[in-house]
Amino acid sequence: MIDFRDRVAVVTGAGSGIGAATAHLLSAAGADVVVVDIDACAAERTADDLPGRAIAVTADVSREEDVDRYLEAAVEAFGAVHLHHLNAGIAGPADPLPDLDVADFDRVLAVNLRGPFLGLRAAFRQYRRQDTGGAVVITASIASLRGSHDLLPYQISKHGLLGAVRGGAMYGGPIGVRVNAVAPGLVPTGLASDDLLQRGRTVPQRRTGTPDEVANAVAYLLSDAASYVNGEVLAVDGGAASV
Ligand code: NAD
Structure with a gap:
């Protein structure tokens, strides 16, 4: 049983989808949760629904000052931050190249x-201030692991995250910080188009995944059960990346 009592977790993009599912799971396991989203109403809604202590922070993760602000809010509310799920993302255009x-x-x-990148840097700065270790999980994608002819900016951005995970893991290992990623396949959320979700029928498990199934993998990687897992990209895709 994963236990996050006495842990403070920041989850970005937690207003909906996979981030909201992670926020719920971590909260149910005892964590204090900082719900970060660019959509203020969505962030408030998630924070209000959590069983444990939580705050909502409206922030755009692409803005340095917003990232600093969500971290400051977390420390002000809960005194420290131990866990980060850097999850916010957008699909972007599907135009031909x-x-x-x-x-x-x-x-x-x-x-x-x-x-x-900003979230990872802020996490490491906070770990240095606290003089503690910690754990970070980034939401990559099946688009980090294999090529596709569409959503090219998305694919390029998600491949780039592999560098953040591996570099972060090498930097963090000696100081007690683990950095891993989940790579979801097709999950029905606001981000995945109906067209894309049709492809769920062709993956080995013949279905799309759920936000909870991704959140379970995030919680594992953030937990002490994964204490020797570092720099790993865990596909949660019904086997799609391996065919
Ligand atoms: P979602 O749209 O339900 O959730 C994304 C959340 O991020 C939203 O609440 C949105 O408001 C927030 N957000 C968007 N831009 C932001 C910004 N600049 N700053 C802060 N918050 C912002 O979609 P989701 O599927 O839950 O996406 C979560 C992550 O999962 C993304 O990184 C996405 O790329 C990844 N992912 C999703 C799938 C899928 O099939 N749904 C597959 C692979 C990877």
Whole structure:
């Protein structure tokens, strides 16, 4: 049984989908949770629904000042931060490669790649201040693990996260910080289009996943049960990445 009592967790993009599911699981296991989302109402809704102590912070993870602010709010509310699920992300355009717009590309990279970089840096700064170890999980994607002809900015951003996980793990290992990723396959949330979800029928398990199934993997990686797992990218995709 995973136990997060006496742990403070930040979950970004926790207003809905996979982040909300993680926030619920961590809270049910005893963590104090900082619910971060760009959508203020969604963040409040998740925080209000959690069984344990929680605060909601409205922040855009791609903005340095917002990331600093959510961390300050977490420390002010709960005194420390031990766990980070850097999860916020956007799908971006599905245009064919020749038609892609640079501004759209930049926005996807800002949220999906600069956001986790800023979150990772803020986490490590906080661990240094606290003089504690900790654990970070980044939400990558099946799009980090294999190629696809569509959602190219998304795919590029999600491949970039593998560098954040591996570099973070190497940096964090000697100081007691583990950095891992989950790589979800198709999960019905606000982010996944109906077209995309149709492909769920072709994965080995012949269905899409659920936010709770991804959250279970996140909770495992954040927990002491994964105390010797570092720099790992755990696919939660019904076997899709291996075919
Ligand atoms: P979702 O749209 O339900 O949740 C994403 C949340 O992030 C939303 O609440 C949104 O408001 C928030 N958000 C968006 N931009 C933000 C920003 N700049 N700052 C702060 N919050 C922001 O979708 P989801 O599927 O739960 O997505 C969560 C993560 O899972 C994303 O990183 C996504 O890429 C990844 N993922 C999803 C799938 C899938 O099939 N749903 C598959 C692989 C990976």
